[in-house]
Amino acid sequence: xxxxxxxxxxxxxxxxxxQGPPSLVQQVNGGMNGVDSVKKSCQPHGQMTWVILxxxxxxxxxxxxIQINYIFKDGVQSEVHPHPGQSYSxxxxxxxxxxxxxxxxxxxxxxxxxxxxLLFTFTTDTNGRDVITASVPFKTQQDGGNKIxxxxxxxYLKTVRxxxxxxGIE
Numbered sequence: 001x002x003x004x005x006x007x008x009x010x011x012x013x014x015x016x017x018x019q020g021p022p023s024l025v026q027q028v029n030g031g032m033n034g035v036d037s038v039k040k041s042c043q044p045h046g047q048m049t050w051v052i053l054x055x056x057x058x059x060x061x062x063x064x065x066i067q068i069n070y071i072f073k074d075g076v077q078s079e080v081h082p083h084p085g086q087s088y089s090x091x092x093x094x095x096x097x098x099x100x101x102x103x104x105x106x107x108x109x110x111x112x113x114x115x116x117x118l119l120f121t122f123t124t125d126t127n128g129r130d131v132i133t134a135s136v137p138f139k140t141q142q143d144g145g146n147k148i149x150x151x152x153x154x155x156y157l158k159t160v161r162x163x164x165x166x167x168g169i170e
Contacts, residue, residue, distance in 0.1 A: 042081045042121050043119060046071055046072035046073075047070070047072075050066055050069065050107065051069075055142075057151040058143050058151045059098075063099045063103065064099035065099060065142065066104075066107055068095045068096070068097065069092070069094055070091070070093040072092075072132050073090045074087065074090040081122055089132075091132045093134070093138065096141075096151070097157070098151075098157075103157065105161070109160070109161065110164070113167060118167050118168075118169065119135060120134055121133055136160055136164060137160070
């Protein structure tokens, strides 16, 4: 593939070749959709909070839902970031986990990764701007399946644990 071909075309070719969409692991490790791959340990300052919602997620009918909120205000990159002195736009992200034993374990691992500044990073988008990006996939929809970052997705908790383990978070 020449440099003039977009990564979107690569994804389209995957479908045409019968390979289907890239896996969550490929998306995180490969820098998909024109976004550079993840750089380590340059998470901007932010806040992580969570609450329990009294409703279940598809695939977890006996469990409540954990709603995680991540908030990053607008800021200026420091010396540990890719472009010190450059400003960046803040971000709000809402993610969901089942309030199950496994979901609680993943929540604790996400908290640990966040506190060690390993959960978010800066990547450069197709317009050359640095943007805040998660280094693991999040379920940002309560339903709709894994094609739109929702539930049900029977492998999601296992995938997140594996990706966090690769970052040294266990």
